[in-house]
Amino acid sequence: MLAALTGLGLSTAAGLNAYIPLLVVGLLANFTDHVRLPPEFAWLADGWVLGIIGVLLLAEFVLDKVPVVDSVNDMIQTVVRPASGGVVFSATEAAARLDGSSWMSDRPWIGWVLGIGIALAVHVMKSVTRPVVNAGTAGVGAPVVSTVEDAGSLGISLVAVFLPVLVVVVVAGLALSAWWATRRIRRRRRPTGLGPA
Numbered sequence: 001m002l003a004a005l006t007g008l009g010l011s012t013a014a015g016l017n018a019y020i021p022l023l024v025v026g027l028l029a030n031f032t033d034h035v036r037l038p039p040e041f042a043w044l045a046d047g048w049v050l051g052i053i054g055v056l057l058l059a060e061f062v063l064d065k066v067p068v069v070d071s072v073n074d075m076i077q078t079v080v081r082p083a084s085g086g087v088v089f090s091a092t093e094a095a096a097r098l099d100g101s102s103w104m105s106d107r108p109w110i111g112w113v114l115g116i117g118i119a120l121a122v123h124v125m126k127s128v129t130r131p132v133v134n135a136g137t138a139g140v141g142a143p144v145v146s147t148v149e150d151a152g153s154l155g156i157s158l159v160a161v162f163l164p165v166l167v168v169v170v171v172a173g174l175a176l177s178a179w180w181a182t183r184r185i186r187r188r189r190r191p192t193g194l195g196p197a
Contacts, residue, residue: 004092005165006161008114008118008167009159011118011119012122012156012170012171014081014084014119015081015121016126016149017150017153018080018083018085020150020153022044022084023053023054023057024161025044025157029044030050034162038091041091061150064142064150065143067134071131074127081122082117082119084119085116085117086111086113087115089112089114089116089118090111090112122174125178
């Protein structure tokens with residue numbers, strides 16, 4: 001159960017930033033005992049892979065803060081973020097084998113599907129709201145929102161690994177924030193008709 005919560009949190013984080021949860025899992029697996037990867041996911045802790053992920057994270061960090069460029073980046077990330085979500089969810093579920101859990105590890109495709117679906121849902125929410133933020137703030141809001149998303153991805157990744165029982169609260173808070181933001185966007189888009197003359 002805790003492995004599923006960890007996978008849920010990491011794939012949610014991947015929907016915000018594909019590279020942060022991959023880097024968190026890889027670094028923790030490489031330098032600590034908090035993450036133990038099974039052999040088929042050992043590549044996540046490889047130094048070269050971590051270096052490449054670090055470079056991609058740096059590029060994402062810069063590109064996502066530039067108005068208009070961030071929307072182009074989001075189009076590219078439509079494939080990358082869900083794939084990252086599938087990897088981190090599956091790696092976590094596969095790692096559950098080490099703790100004696102077998103249901104998900106006997107059905108590895110479920111972790112991939114869940115991770116991809118969760119990351120894609122979060123990515124779509126992010127991609128839809130960003131142009132509205134850019135338009136509403138004349139681009140000034142892009143770096144602020146991007147920084148909040150990056151911090152959120154890191155925070156959710158760490159909570160998922162170290163306090164997985166809190167993942168439900170974090171994801172519920174994110175869903176509530178998305179609902180609130182969507183309502184505000186819809187209100188702003190409603191035509192303000194002139195009253196009778």
